[in-house]
């Protein structure tokens with residue numbers, strides 16, 4: 001149980017605090033207490049404990065004088081400070097229709113009764129608390145939905161095997177970065193990289209081992225780029241790397257770094273040590289200032305085929321005379 005004083009109400013909900021203040025003023029009582037599950041919002045701990053015990057879970061409860069009540073007269077808040085005498089409460093219903101708690105009025109002076117008008121007024125206050133609970137649960141539902149949406153969105157953008165951007169996402173990134181770089185007057189370069197002789201690996205070791213190889217290659221490629229650059233799976237064993245703001249020369253260096261990173265050490269796969277290599281094609285808006293993003297991919301693709309033709313494990317950059 002948690003009881004909070006008004007002074008230490010920093011953690012208390014501002015809306016509920018306002019309802020309590022309203023209750024005190026409307027009824028001229030020493031405190032208006034809100035009990036919600038394990039939380040008690042009261043001026044002091046003794047008052048909070050008293051309200052928790054005195055409030056019935058269903059229907060209204062009115063105790064004109066707690067000192068004359070057999071059980072409640074022994075309560076600490078009655079026999080000692082703050083010497084409560086009067087008590088009235090109404091249940092609060094939660095957004096799910098179940099009992100959520102209660103709103104209580106306490107005072108140090110006994111009262112003869114609690115008429116219909118007073119009950120209606122207290123019911124209005126209880127309705128305000130219920131509305132607050134409904135709003136809270138709505139925002140909890142919204143937060144939950146947002147989280148699920150985010151997860152769904154992530155899943156729709158990321159390749160489930162490699163954890164890189166999938167084809168749709170990397171193409172969107174390319175379109176956005178291409179526009180941004182054109183506006184900023186900086187170059188955009190890209191690399192298309194493809195694993196060499198991958199079919200042979202699949203045929204020799206099986207598809208699951210092929211998958212493992214792809215994961216390892218993706219991780220080596222990722223280690224070569226910076227945060228503002230993007231790595232996506234463009235096809236089966238083909239990757240597209242988008243380098244916003246990078247010059248043609250820088251893109252060539254990155255591609256060469258990637259090639260070297262994959263070829264550097266053989267990978268232990270299926271009981272064998274496999275030498276993996278990639279071939280890569282590089283294209284830059286610096287060389288093709290009027291090319292669209294798709295044109296740049298075609299240029300890089302062309303360069304990639306030249307690299308494959310020339311024996312693989314190499315980087316070729318696209319130039320206007322390359323065909």
Ligand SMILES: Nc1nc2c(ncn2[C@@H]2O[C@H](COP(=O)(O)OP(=O)(O)OP(=O)(O)O)[C@@H](O)[C@H]2O)c(=O)[nH]1
Pocket residue numbers: 161194195196197198199200202206207208209210211214235236237308312
């Ligand atoms: N294990 C695995 N294999 C894949 C995946 N996607 C594509 N492949 C395989 O990748 C292989 C690509 O074969 P090819 O296009 O001939 O390319 P390659 O054997 O690497 O030859 P080069 O690119 O010319 O060096 C095919 O056997 C595809 O089935 C995947 O997600 N997992």
